[in-house]
Amino acid sequence: MSRRNKEFPKSDIRSAEKVRTLNAESIFPNTVIEPPFQPEFQIARLPCEIGDADTLLLKVQELIDDYAGVIFTGSPGTSKSWYAAQIAAKLADLDPARVRFVQFHASYQYEDFIEGYVPKRDGSGFVLVGKHLLEMCEVARRYPGQMCIIVVDEYNTPQNLDQTLRW
């Protein structure tokens, strides 16, 4: 037996196996377990809790005309992601079609964000398809003069951030 599968020490005074499995209601009395979320329709409007006079919204509106992008920095847990989503919704007039929320992670790369080859459905090979950035470029083309936004959460986590964003 490999070390990985080696048995853990067991006290002599407990049973080798579980003799029951308490359920959720037993350990969390009065808990109602919701079934997995199954969206039946596309939401018509993005939820938004900030007002038109929100200070951060006004700052982003001021910056975005000049820079096209804004980076939120700050300590963990200070609502950067929440604010980014809220402001994106506001800037896109609550239109879900014009906002894309993407969360980077350590292994995120060019093929996930810009374009990459994917298998054809019939198994006959691969085809190059656009990912989030190119998809939103297409959205922007269909909404001339209106703001389209990609919110990138965990922006600095990809190991090859430079390559992920190179276009």
Place this chain on the structure above:
Amino acid sequence: LAQYIPKVNIVSDCLEELRNQKIHNNFAGYLCVKRTAFRDGRSTGLHVNFKEFFDTFFRVSDAPSDKPYAMPFWDSPPSDANKWFNENVAGSYAPSSLRSGSPFRKVIKVEGSRKAADIRYSLLNGDAALALRYLLYSTKIPALSLATFLYRDFAIETDVVPTPQLLVQVFQEEFGFVDYLGIPVDDFDTLFSYNQSQAERTTDWFESL
């Protein structure tokens, strides 16, 4: 030998007590690493099977399908939003998921790549004191409540009327918190609050099978 299990309402109360204490949820991972270190007889270069650990001690039937584990450790007040832990526990403790400077990394060194077989965990020197500081926010965790929760579905096998002290004994023996004479090691006293004499006097903790 007769078999005894903790009463359901006792388990629920113990869980609630744990949930009301500010504890980083990576404390579960720390316990997993400690148990592995005890089994392997070393504290560095450990290959840790988080899924086996969570399946053994945290899985609850009828839980949400994507979050099958009841999680007693949270650093936010109890609510419906912080009862369950996601299924991908191995992913949660993968190097890429653990930020540098995270509380877990202040207690445990994590090495390796994305390939699971290459990932190794090492307890840092003075890990119990570090865990107390960074994962328990300098407040000891009640050993009896923890042991009751962890061993809620296992039976205590004994010929005498059981007391909850036995649950703590099981926990100590299986996680390496006692020496070969059965005396608690320093790490136990560092991490846990426990009134043994009171536990030995309590007789309404169990029901027989």
